[in-house]
Amino acid sequence: MFKFVAFFLIVFSFSFGGVLDDLQEKLKDVSSIQADFFQRTYMPDLEQPEEFKGKIFITKDQKIKIIYEKPIKQIYFLDKDQLTIYTPEDKQVIKSNLTDQFFLLRIFRAFISEEGLKSLFNVEKEVSKGDFIDLILRVKGKSRIKNVELILKKNLTVDQMIVWDKEGNRMEISFYDFKYSKKPLKLYINIPKDVEIIYY
Numbered sequence: 001m002f003k004f005v006a007f008f009l010i011v012f013s014f015s016f017g018g019v020l021d022d023l024q025e026k027l028k029d030v031s032s033i034q035a036d037f038f039q040r041t042y043m044p045d046l047e048q049p050e051e052f053k054g055k056i057f058i059t060k061d062q063k064i065k066i067i068y069e070k071p072i073k074q075i076y077f078l079d080k081d082q083l084t085i086y087t088p089e090d091k092q093v094i095k096s097n098l099t100d101q102f103f104l105l106r107i108f109r110a111f112i113s114e115e116g117l118k119s120l121f122n123v124e125k126e127v128s129k130g131d132f133i134d135l136i137l138r139v140k141g142k143s144r145i146k147n148v149e150l151i152l153k154k155n156l157t158v159d160q161m162i163v164w165d166k167e168g169n170r171m172e173i174s175f176y177d178f179k180y181s182k183k184p185l186k187l188y189i190n191i192p193k194d195v196e197i198i199y200y
Contacts, residue, residue: 019126019133023156024116032185033058033111035158035178042170060112063187064105077189078105084189093191096200103145104163104171121148132159 039052054068066076077084083102085094098105110117121137124147128134135150144165151160157178163171191197 019135019152019156020117020121020123020137023152024118026156026180027112027116029182030112030180031060031183032181033179034181034185036176037173038176039171039173042172044168056108057185057187058108058111059185059187061184062109062113064108065187065189066105075189076105077187078109084191086189086191086195091192091195093195093197094200095197100143100145103139103143107148107161107163 034055034057036055037053039054040049041052042049051071052068053070054066056067057065062078062080064076064078068074068076073088075084075086075088077086078098081098083094083096083098083105085096086092096102100106106120107117110120113119117137120140122140123135124138125136126133131154133152133154135152137148137150139145139147144167146164146166148164149160149162150158151162153159157180158175159178160175161173163173
């Protein structure tokens, strides 16, 4: 989030909404998105941030698969509004409808939905910083989430996403090998027969 502070660059603002419009126009031709990521979650009560590492896959048919590899293996699989969370170590599956508790999944789904990110956000600020564009988004309607910062490269791939909630928590997700593709992905999740299934 603060890696731009050391850059002695001219900073200027775009007309609000322009970059988000460009991003949504680009995403019209995208069938799938995939990336590796590193996530840090900061909470007021924790001295050290929680750290996670994994991969994410998003498809045009509203499927999302997030594979957390560290510190424990856990798979999040969203099919439209139906969420499955599988923890192999515990042999446990949680099935739930998508709620505001999983707002991050709603953001990812909006990337290549017909409604787009504008269905969730109003643009507060757009700033160009060297080879990056900093996009500050305010959540529409009632939500635990206060605002979201998207740091985009000039080709409109996502470099970082920062999410603040109203309790003072902050989540920073840095993406690597972020790829837009016109080729569709077939996403699915395999659940073993011997797991405990909890409906939440």
